[in-house]
Amino acid sequence: DTEVTQTPKHLVMGMTNKKSLKCEQHMGHRAMYWYKQKAKKPPELMFVYSYEKLSINESVPSRFSPECPNSSLLNLHLHALQPEDSALYLCASSQVARSEAFFGQGTRLTVV
Amino acid sequence: AQSVTQPDIHITVSEGASLELRCNYSYGATPYLFWYVQSPGQGLQLLLKYFSGDTLVQGIKGFEAEFKRSQSSFNLRKPSVHWSDAAEYFCAVGAHTSGTYKYIFGTGTRLKVLA
Secondary structure, three states, X not given: OOOEEEEOOEEEEOOOOEEEEEEEEOOOOOEEEXXXXXXXXXXXXXXXXXXXXXXXXXXXXXXXXXXXXXXXXXXXXXXXXXXXXXXXXXXXXXXXXXXXXXXXXXXXXXXX | OOEEEOOOOEEEEEOOOOEEEOOEEEOOOOOEEEEEEEOXXXXXXXEEXXXXXXXXXXXXXXXXXXXXXXXXXXEEEXXXXXXXXXXXXXXXXXXXXXXXXXXXXXXXXXXXXXX
């Protein structure tokens, strides 16, 4: 199984809502990532978890809160987002080093 | 600092023609290099990867890439393009930083295929 599963596929939320994005992998990978991708742009790294610990936060606003409850799951909690946060949110996983990343299909987020 | 440059934002080729997408990287150590493809609204699919060894690597869908250390390049090639190859292509480097491994992407090249 080389799949990274993201749910939901699409999400529309208001600026006062709280929602969560979920990512799951069963490849035994111990590194997991959140990327944000705006239209016609490359993915931008947001967070990296290594062995379930947050190891990189690329100065992401606190309205995005990541969580890694176990080695297979990665969540991204969203609160008080802005319309400019609308984007495709991609989750990925990999071995901790010397490995390719496997990406999920993404969650298309629209903030209204 | 690590970085990846894809000089061509858009490329248009005719179906059946050959293709080369350029990628240049900046990384102090031995680079781990990747090419990914993305169809609209989808995730990224790995085409091929280079870690070490043979500098010409084969990937899926008939793609290949050549690592040239002297030119800091990792160009992607395909001898005959199919209409289904139309997509966005990203070159990436795997980099160690702060004791963690992350992937840095180039700006992408959008491929259009003419019938």
